[in-house]
Amino acid sequence: MTSPSAPPSCPHLAAHRLSSRPLRFLRRCLRVRPLGRPEIRRDAREVPRCSPCPSSSQPPSRLYACLTCAAVFCPSHAASHAASASSPGHQIAVDVDRAELFCSACGDQVYDPDFDHAVVLAQSTALHPPSTSTSGSPAPRKRRRVDYHAWAPDPAESALVSAAADPTTSASASEPAGLRGLNNLGNTCFMNSVLQALLHAPPLRNYFLGDRHNRFLCPRRTPMTHRATDAEARAACLACDLDEIYSATFSGERTPYSPAKFLYSWWQHATNLASYEQQDAHEFLISILDHIHENIKDDQPKSHEQGHGDCCIAHRVFSGILRSDVICTNCGFSSTTFEPCMDFSLDLDAGCNISHGVANPKARNGERNLAGINSKVSTLMRCLERFTRAERLDAEQKFFCERCKERQESLKQMSIRRLPLVSCFHIKRFEHSSVKKMSRKVDHSLQFPFSLDMAPYLSSSILRSRYGNRIFPSEAIDSEPVSELSSEFEIFAVITHSGKLDAGHYVTYLRLNNQWYRCDDAWVTRVDEHTVRTSQAYMLFYVQKTLYYKACERGAEV
Amino acid sequence: MSSSIDAPVSPRSQLALSCFDELLDIAVADVASECHRIARLGLDRSVDAEEEELRAWAARVAGDHPGAEDGGATRGSGGGGGNKGAPDVFGQTHPAIAADILHCMNCGRPVVAGRFAPHLEKCMGKGRKARPKTTRSSTAGRNRNSNGNRASSYSPYSEHSNH
Numbered sequence: 060m061t062s063p064s065a066p067p068s069c070p071h072l073a074a075h076r077l078s079s080r081p082l083r084f085l086r087r088c089l090r091v092r093p094l095g096r097p098e099i100r101r102d103a104r105e106v107p108r109c110s111p112c113p114s115s116s117q118p119p120s121r122l123y124a125c126l127t128c129a130a131v132f133c134p135s136h137a138a139s140h141a142a143s144a145s146s147p148g149h150q151i152a153v154d155v156d157r158a159e160l161f162c163s164a165c166g167d168q169v170y171d172p173d174f175d176h177a178v179v180l181a182q183s184t185a186l187h188p189p190s191t192s193t194s195g196s197p198a199p200r201k202r203r204r205v206d207y208h209a210w211a212p213d214p215a216e217s218a219l220v221s222a223a224a225d226p227t228t229s230a231s232a233s234e235p236a237g238l239r240g241l242n243n244l245g246n247t248c249f250m251n252s253v254l255q256a257l258l259h260a261p262p263l264r265n266y267f268l269g270d271r272h273n274r275f276l277c278p279r280r281t282p283m284t285h286r287a288t289d290a291e292a293r294a295a296c297l298a299c300d301l302d303e304i305y306s307a308t309f310s311g312e313r314t315p316y317s318p319a320k321f322l323y324s325w326w327q328h329a330t331n332l333a334s335y336e337q338q339d340a341h342e343f344l345i346s347i348l349d350h351i352h353e354n355i356k357d358d359q360p361k362s363h364e365q366g367h368g369d370c371c372i373a374h375r376v377f378s379g380i381l382r383s384d385v386i387c388t389n390c391g392f393s394s395t396t397f398e399p400c401m402d403f404s405l406d407l408d409a410g411c412n413i414s415h416g417v418a419n420p421k422a423r424n425g426e427r428n429l430a431g432i433n434s435k436v437s438t439l440m441r442c443l444e445r446f447t448r449a450e451r452l453d454a455e456q457k458f459f460c461e462r463c464k465e466r467q468e469s470l471k472q473m474s475i476r477r478l479p480l481v482s483c484f485h486i487k488r489f490e491h492s493s494v495k496k497m498s499r500k501v502d503h504s505l506q507f508p509f510s511l512d513m514a515p516y517l518s519s520s521i522l523r524s525r526y527g528n529r530i531f532p533s534e535a536i537d538s539e540p541v542s543e544l545s546s547e548f549e550i551f552a553v554i555t556h557s558g559k560l561d562a563g564h565y566v567t568y569l570r571l572n573n574q575w576y577r578c579d580d581a582w583v584t585r586v587d588e589h590t591v592r593t594s595q596a597y598m599l600f601y602v603q604k605t606l607y608y609k610a611c612e613r614g615a616e617v
Numbered sequence: 618m619s620s621s622i623d624a625p626v627s628p629r630s631q632l633a634l635s636c637f638d639e640l641l642d643i644a645v646a647d648v649a650s651e652c653h654r655i656a657r658l659g660l661d662r663s664v665d666a667e668e669e670e671l672r673a674w675a676a677r678v679a680g681d682h683p684g685a686e687d688g689g690a691t692r693g694s695g696g697g698g699g700n701k702g703a704p705d706v707f708g709q710t711h712p713a714i715a716a717d718i719l720h721c722m723n724c725g726r727p728v729v730a731g732r733f734a735p736h737l738e739k740c741m742g743k744g745r746k747a748r749p750k751t752t753r754s755s756t757a758g759r760n761r762n763s764n765g766n767r768a769s770s771y772s773p774y775s776e777h778s779n780h
Contacts, residue, residue: 063658063659063660064658064659065658066657066658066659096647117635117638117639118639119642120639120642120643120645120646121646154650156643157646157647157650159650159654168650168653168654168657170654170657170658234706234707238706240705240711242715242717242730242731243714243715243731244715244730244731244732244733244734245731245732245733245734245735246734247734313707313709314709315711315715315717317715317717317719317730317733319719319722319730319733319737320722322733322734322737323722323723323737323741326737326741326743327741330743334738334743436671436674436675438667438671440667506670506671506674506675508667508670527651527654528651528654528655528658528660530658576706580715581705581711581715582705582711583705583706583707584703584705584706585706589677592674592677593674593677
């Protein structure tokens with residue numbers, strides 16, 4: 060979804076723009092209600108009425124004011140007014156309750172950028188966008204530039220590059236590099252599944268394979284000595300251990316690898332999670348990203364505010380920024396906060412379980428009923444829509460509105476201010492109810508696309524829709540700089556969970572060179588798309604499309 | 618839009634009904650206007666593609682028998698799915714419990730990979746089933762350790778707590 064663009068004007072609108080005076084008079088009449096639609100009223104207490112309509116008839120749902128003579132009509136009388144008017148130019152009218160332009164001659168709603176711009180200005184001045192946001196909002200700044208250094212490979216490097224570029228010389232020419240099983244060390248499939256996803260996250264893979272964290276030079280390297288008396292006093296470095304796993308899996312060796320040292324290091328850090336028990340894969344991911352941050356954040360000379368991503372590779376890859384708006388339902392004043400996030404935890408919509416084959420005839424408002432079967436299917440996009448939906452906060456949680464100076468009921472809306480390089484979606488399949496004292500797993504299937512455009516969930520899009528999807532440059536309402544990065548993502552890994560809540564199994568599906576592979580601990584097999592699409596996704600990993608390398612098409616070799 | 622009920626209604630009810638009708642009409646017109654704008658300004662380009670994917674996906678899933686997932690769904694985490702006997706993509710086969718021998722980073726003993734985690738748990742003294750770690754004070758003065766030579770006067774892990 061790109062920013063809205065005006066369709067070409069109908070001839071009547073084009074003629075009107077040329078001939079009549081600009082929309083100044085309309086601007087005076089634009090009245091904006093908080094949370095409501097902008098209205099056209101000459102006078103604040105005016106009640107528009109269609110004069111030709113008999114007074115006994117039901118009031119029409121739409122009333123149009125002719126732009127030329129300001130007479131108000133219902134749609135049918137507006138059409139006859141346009142046709143019968145002696146002087147030309149009475150075809151364009153404006154919906155007085157919705158501030159939308161209407162061409163009576165075409166009988167259709169039409170759109171004009173200048174008109175929309177005027178409406179947006181009226182809305183933004185009326186609602187006084189907050190000039191202060193709470194601490195934590197990043198100040199707009201120029202991106203830091205790095206000095207350019209020329210580089211050319213020396214003969215040894217050239218030889219190395221050309222040797223490695225020939226796929227026939229690698230250990231197993233037919234399969235992509237880095238594909239290697241991971242041994243289950245005893246209930247560690249949660250760890251293996253996350254490691255497989257990380258191993259093939261392009262920016263993370265490039266960082267470690269590009270020697271950006273060298274485990275032989277790191278001051279914190281994990282002690283290898285046996286019975287190290289100070290083993291726990293000296294903190295292990297998870298980044299070093301991850302570096303070792305990258306080296307092992309991309310070495311060309313294909314027998315399964317045992318990530319024992321990584322487990323040992325992680326247990327030294329995450330003492331509360333260290334036990335021979337099935338763990339939650341999502342919890343594990345957050346834990347190791349956090350500990351990697353702790354380990355290597357001091358390597359950077361300057362640490363910027365959290366979320367900017369300069370502190371460590373974990374944040375550089377996974378950290379995005381969420382925007383949270385709380386809007387007073389009384390006066391429309393909104394208060395904005397920003398918070399960094401390493402992943403997106405999404406509630407699973409209660410769609411009907413498709414495998415039962417029962418057609419659910421009741422379609423939700425606004426959705427077309429697709430043959431009755433998938434009208435309530437859970438999809439990733441619907442989960443994201445729900446995530447960015449404006450929700451009314453409980454009446455008990457009244458928010459103190461600075462403009463009203465009292466507690467009011469409010470709406471809360473989340474949106475994504477900045478997308479990370481890798482978006483990890485965590486589908487909340489495990490419900491824990493402290494009331495019922497039980498936990499259960501939600502087994503509904505989830506449809507997810509392989510290519511995802513996150514544009515509708517960005518703050519710019521959410522704000523735009525809050526202003527009625529008007530056509531205007533984004534600077535008109537928001538001083539945030541437009542994101543330079545694209546919003547298109549490609550999927551590269553899916554972690555699925557099968558089985559029960561406490562006795563289940565994690566498996567990772569990887570997409571390499573346009574082929575899907577199933578990584579089930581030590582067993583790596585090829586699977587087709589269908590298997591992946593119908594699997595029960597628990598965590599989904601998408602990378603920015605610009606970082607996703609399409610398969611280098613080798614000639615038919617396999 | 619008048620009421621379709623045949624029985625005569627009181628004037629008050631009629632007023633309420635016509636009020637409701639008017640509100641309903643306005644709500645419908647609101648939605649129509651919004652959707653018209655979204656469609657005309659091209660803000661819904663992804664919707665058609667999404668619906669197509671959804672249709673195709675629903676057809677696929679309906680074709681499967683319920684609960685199907687490649688390789689068996691409900692086995693515990695130790696064993697795994699049903700295709701574990703077959704060779705993997707590199708033509709290798711593996712036992713259900715990984716048989717590689719690793720050396721524990723904590724105690725140095727050789728451990729079978731598939732049982733490394735439970736060993737490490739006891740070895741590091743973590744988890745519920747581990748015996749309490751012997752502290753410095755309890756082993757102070759002990760002169761036994763696995764290497765046989767007299768090292769420091771304390772050792773955090775005594776001999777018998779290892780697996």
